[in-house]
Amino acid sequence: xxxxxxxxxxxxxxxxxxxxxxxxxxxxxxxxxxxxxxxxxxxxxxxxxxxxxxxxxxxxxxxxxxxxxxxxxxxxxxxxxxxxxxxxxxxxxxxxxxxxxxxxxxxxxxxxxxxxxxxxxxxxxxxxxxxxxxxxxxxxxxxxxxxxxxxxxxxxxxxxxxxxxxxxxxxxxxxxxxxxxxxxxxxxxxxxxxxxxxxxxxxxxxxxxxxxxxxxxxxxxxxxxxxxxxxxxxxxxxxxxxxxxxxxxxxxxxxxxxxxxxxxxxxxxxxxxxxxxxxxxxxxxxxxxxxxxxxxxxxxxxxxxxxxxxxxxxxxx
Numbered sequence: 001x002x003x004x005x006x007x008x009x010x011x012x013x014x015x016x017x018x019x020x021x022x023x024x025x026x027x028x029x030x031x032x033x034x035x036x037x038x039x040x041x042x043x044x045x046x047x048x049x050x051x052x053x054x055x056x057x058x059x060x061x062x063x064x065x066x067x068x069x070x071x072x073x074x075x076x077x078x079x080x081x082x083x084x085x086x087x088x089x090x091x092x093x094x095x096x097x098x099x100x101x102x103x104x105x106x107x108x109x110x111x112x113x114x115x116x117x118x119x120x121x122x123x124x125x126x127x128x129x130x131x132x133x134x135x136x137x138x139x140x141x142x143x144x145x146x147x148x149x150x151x152x153x154x155x156x157x158x159x160x161x162x163x164x165x166x167x168x169x170x171x172x173x174x175x176x177x178x179x180x181x182x183x184x185x186x187x188x189x190x191x192x193x194x195x196x197x198x199x200x201x202x203x204x205x206x207x208x209x210x211x212x213x214x215x216x217x218x219x220x221x222x223x224x225x226x227x228x229x230x231x232x233x234x235x236x237x238x239x240x241x242x243x244x245x246x247x248x249x250x251x252x253x254x255x256x257x258x259x260x261x262x263x264x265x266x267x268x269x270x271x272x273x274x275x276x277x278x279x280x281x282x283x284x285x286x287x288x289x290x291x292x293x294x295x296x297x298x299x300x301x302x303x304x305x306x307x308x309x310x311x312x313x314x315x316x317x
Contacts, residue, residue, distance in 0.1 A: 005026045009043075018088045028043075032064075066160075079149055080150055113187065114132040117193045135184070139182050141172040204314060206293035209294055
């Protein structure tokens with residue numbers, strides 16, 4: 001078999017069962033990160049090979065993916081499909097991804113389009129659905145669902161278990177540095193279930209993103225530079241200026257104008273992407289607000305690094 005699947009999860013419950021069902025007929029290595037539900041039993045029942053990570057070492061998605069690849073043995077299949085446990089694979093994707101890699105030996109990985117199963121359930125799910133919509137063609141990075149050429153994976157050194165967020169971006173940077181191409185195919189690949197119904201879940205996810213901006217940005221100088229600059233500006237500098245503006249009204253007005261302009265540009269960008277005016281105005285609020293939890297994530301990373309603390313995952317489900 002030229003393709004094997006590395007499926008990772010932690011307390012995904014029914015989402016994992018749906019993922020396993022979508023992969024029926026494939027060789028699956030399921031890597032579990034300390035689940036307390038029935039995930040391990042469900043994976044075994046579905047015929048997957050199960051790897052249970054030692055809880056003595058901090059869990060990360062990167063660690064789980066790398067452990068799954070290693071479990072494929074000293075001579076892994078030619079291609080490996082990585083899938084997150086809250087995603088179901090669309091019928092036909094495995095064959096499409098494999099054909100693309102076979103037809104172009106310069107490609108190190110291919111990915112496709114991910115979409116949300118229930119984007120209408122909450123504004124938070126809708127935000128994720130918009131986040132997944134990216135143009136097809138040559139890319140510099142992708143999310144965790146990807147099909148990778150094993151040779152390219154080995155040459156790049158695999159996933160870095162220390163990275164708790166944006167680990168896929170960091171991995172993709174090394175794949176490209178090793179001389180391999182990355183491509184997003186214009187086809188459906190996976191259906192994701194963010195299952196976000198509460199503001200607090202969205203906030204935690206945004207904190208995790210900020211942690212990724214800081215950690216990966218430090219590991220790969222220049223990467224996420226724009227994202228970090230915006231977080232520092234809108235999450236810290238402008239609020240400090242606003243406080244100073246309490247004593248000098250023109251400064252406060254200028255800060256509020258800067259936020260208003262940023263929000264307007266964000267909403268305009270969403271409209272240009274095809275979103276309705278109502279949804280663009282609504283989602284633009286959260287995208288503008290995200291700079292504050294992003295800042296907490298950045299500060300969390302630097303605090304952990306300064307204290308020599310473990311880089312532990314930040315969960316939102």
